[in-house]
Amino acid sequence: MAVLVTAVWGVNFVVIDIGLDHFPPLLFCALRFLVAALPAVFLVGRPKVAWKWVLGVGLALGVAKFGLLFIGMHEGMPAGLSSLVLQVQAVFTALFAAVVLGERPNRTRLAGMAVALAGIAVAAVDEGTSGPLLAFVLVIAAAVFWGVSNVLTRKAAPSEPLSFMVWVSLVPVVPLLGLSLMFEGADPDLEALRSLDWTGVGVIVYVAWIVTLAGFGAWNFLLRTYDASVVAPFTLLVPVFGMSSAALVLDEGISPLRWLAAALLVGGVALTSLSLRPPRRAAAADGPGPREAAPEAPPLAGTSASRTPSTASRPSPRG
Secondary structure: OHHHHHHHHHHHHHHHHHHOOOOOHHHHHHHHHHHHHOOHHHOOOOOOOOHHHHHHHHHHHHHHHHHHHHHHHHOOOOHHHHHHHHHHHHHHHHHHHHHHOOOOOOHHHHHHHHHHHHHHHHHHHHHHHHOOHHHHHHHHHHHHHHHHHHHHHHHHOOOOHHHHHHHHHHOOHHHHHHHHHHHOOHHHHHHHHHOOOHHHHHHHHHHHHHHHHHHHHHHHHHHHHOOHHHHHHHHHHHHHHHHHHHHHHOOOOOOHHHHHHHHHHHHHHHHHHHOOOOOOHHHHHHOOOOOOOOOEEOEEOEOEOEEEOOOOOOOOOOO
């Protein structure tokens, strides 16, 4: 099940790339969260957390993280490379957790952060010579806000993560629609909606229901059944599926520098994730606590809204 979920999240980057041919990026992002939230918001109870956490995660994850990711990919960031670079969120999550939650990283995690950042530097050199550097920077910024949303989710510590994510998905819809009208224009938005075809519908359904709701539900089941330290490392498979599916479907090439960047980044994130202290079984049985937040599914993606926060980080998806 863990491998299946990470495959869904990895392929999601290819699906987003296809969706960007049908919708302006901010409109696409808004539709993704609208369909994820409705009608699910009427079928689940209200999350048992303060509304400030729902709003905070909704804005950081839905508007900032996924908005920047979709714009970055629209501006030319390859789908496979996006699935890889976005995993640096594990480093930003650890840094923000150290500042906000007082979690002091050990030497292994610090070494993992350094290795992952070296991978980002190599990827930046590769992208700077072969693609738009601004798009690369936008995806890095998306990873920063994913780290912010992970820490906010851990502070909220929702007892019912699926309900929490459904209500979080409702938050970005209006801001994203407003930003789309402001920067993308009403005419392109209306044209995209008027020309909606079955491919466009399928893309929206995939990123909203399969990646966000089904993916997150399965991931939450795994976290409640097994130790988070056992489940979380599976997210390292997301860029494997993302890069391979992009190569197969979109014919994206993988340069030697990109292979080196992948090895460094995945290795660094592995060190950062695998150095976690295993949670106590009793705590796991009761659900994630403030220091054991469940990963957030790409939405968004993976989970995120595809994408889920884990004890160390969560990968998801463009979506």
